[in-house]
Amino acid sequence: DSGVTQTPKHLITATGQRVTLRCSPRSGDLSVYWYQQSLDQGLQFLIQYYNGEERAKGNILERFSAQQFPDLHSELNLSSLELGDSALYFCASSARQSSSPLHFGNGTRLTVT
Amino acid sequence: QQQVKQSPQSLIVQKGGISIINCAYENTAFDYFPWYQQFPGKGPALLIAIRPDVSEKKEGRFTISFNKSAKQFSLHIMDSQPGDSATYFCAASADSGGSNYKLTFGKGTLLTVNP
Numbered sequence: 001d002s003g004v005t006q007t008p009k010h011l012i013t014a015t016g017q018r019v020t021l022r023c024s025p026r027s028g029d030l031s032v033y034w035y036q037q038s039l040d041q042g043l044q045f046l047i048q049y050y051n052g053e054e055r056a057k058g059n060i061l062e063r064f065s066a067q068q069f070p071d072l073h074s075e076l077n078l079s080s081l082e083l084g085d086s087a088l089y090f091c092a093s094s095a096r097q098s099s100s101p102l103h104f105g106n107g108t109r110l111t112v113t
Numbered sequence: 114q115q116q117v118k119q120s121p122q123s124l125i126v127q128k129g130g131i132s133i134i135n136c137a138y139e140n141t142a143f144d145y146f147p148w149y150q151q152f153p154g155k156g157p158a159l160l161i162a163i164r165p166d167v168s169e170k171k172e173g174r175f176t177i178s179f180n181k182s183a184k185q186f187s188l189h190i191m192d193s194q195p196g197d198s199a200t201y202f203c204a205a206s207a208d209s210g211g212s213n214y215k216l217t218f219g220k221g222t223l224l225t226v227n228p
Binding site: 002004033042043045048056058090092101102103104105106107 | 147149154155156157158159162202215216217218219220221
């Protein structure tokens with residue numbers, strides 16, 4: 001068990017809809033990272049928050065947004081969903097130290113129909 | 114632009130054999146190179162990691178070999194077991210400042226160890 005909790009485990013929704021994925025990092029970890037995993041693209045970095053502030057953006061669509069709350073949990077919001085957004089979405093957390101390991105949750109499997 | 118290239122895509126090994134997965138990187142600023150193991154339905158889990166100041170790191174049956182001049186690193190799994198059957202990802206990160214240590218992943222290698 002990595003200590004990173006993601007909810008829900010599975011999400012099935014229709015095109016055009018909006019969903020929110022939730023992540024609770026490991027106790028004490030200030031950084032939260034969101035990754036998208038698909039068969040063709042592999043693990044793609046979306047966005048990182050550190051202690052409530054956005055620190056880095058990767059291949060995140062404008063339809064997607066995220067935030068990190070004062071209690072350090074994070075939410076990833078996906079809107080105007082398309083079939084191609086179907087994927088596994090992982091949250092990871094890390095301690096503050098430079099290049100420290102990322103600890104991943106078990107992901108949310110999103111299916112857009 | 115794929116900054117970390119991983120090969121092979123898939124690998125089949127007999128029980129007791131050696132599994133070798135290779136990765137190459139482009140960004141010379143990378144200073145941390147972990148390997149992750151992922152089982153179906155689970156998130157990637159850290160297996161072993163290395164920094165560029167050493168050429169090899171061993172933990173149990175798992176060894177990372179690192180060649181800084183060639184910008185390559187590899188994972189060796191000795192005495193491979195059926196329980197090692199999983200997808201393996203190499204990754205790399207650099208301290209780009211501002212507490213951003215995001216990992217860039219290879220595409221993954223599906224390892225199957227036959228009994």
